[in-house]
Amino acid sequence: MHQGVAGCGRYPYPLQYQLIEVFARQQGVDEDQVQVFCGSKLALQNAVHAFTGPRSLVVPEPSYETPAQTAEARGAKVHSVPLNAQQAHDVEAMLAVDPKPGLIYLCNPNNPTGSVTPAADIERLLRKAPADSVVVVDEAYIHFSDVPSCIPLVKTHANLLVLRTFSKLYGMAGARVGLAVGQPPLLEALEKFDGYNVAAEPSLRGALASLEDASLVARRKQDNQQLRDATVARLSRAGWRCTASQANCFMVDVRRPAEAIVAALKEQQVLVGRVWPSWPTWIRVSVGDEAQMRRFEDAFFRVLV
């Protein structure tokens, strides 16, 4: 990434093509089925612009708010469908809420719960969704989980778009690199809003080095799992209900208005995530390192005596 600073006088398209080539090779897809965006958030926003407007957006609730916010900003109808009892996407309800939506958003694992949706459910949704409704599967947290990726399905589903990011397991949130994977007509539709933009050279170099670091995913996945599960186990033993997370965040039901607990934890110098209005008694906690999780737990048990 340091080396990339010296190259910042030029638009680094060759590096962007190299990143596409490496990712496509690793995932077994064609290079024209991969596009780079300055953050997967941008790819997601472009997808909402491209495929909603006259037609609706279907989202799970609670979930990552960006697609719903973007759709609302452009005046598109948003259908929010609660997660099911297993905190997975309720695919039948998502299919039933609108017979012809423009875009159906799935997040696997889901932010903020960290919970996962079985591959069979996603495949069923893909089979049953109208061919001209685009299905986005946001895999921002997939590296932390044991669920299979939907990337192989883009070959057989012309309406499937899968999103990946370097912001989470790869630790490059500030470098802004994300990827969209789908058949070329879908990527072209996103590009209309992105103008064939290029990411920054330090960011592209960081992304390439991350993909080429053979042990990184397994190592970080294991560390995250250990730290998350240890904290969740201690909270659960003390009687606090947590979501079944396979991501680098989980939620805890604090059984009272969660906003007040977020504020109380902040006073203890522990910042946790925002509160989702549909789950008003739950806080979202991102998984940090061991010392950070200790400080979270100490503060949690001080605040929630």
Place this chain on the structure above:
Amino acid sequence: MEGLSRRRLVGLSAALPLLGQVSWAAPAAAAAAPGPAPVRLNYNESPFGPSAAA
């Protein structure tokens, strides 16, 4: 990247240079206890940053 308001960030950074110019600001800042840095578990970021190879 999650819901950080750019307007709030810009507002905060615009106020910073002014702080040093008001008579009460410097002593107040100096008197503040150093305290531990906040633990940031709010944006699903990695505590480890980019790969060492990056």
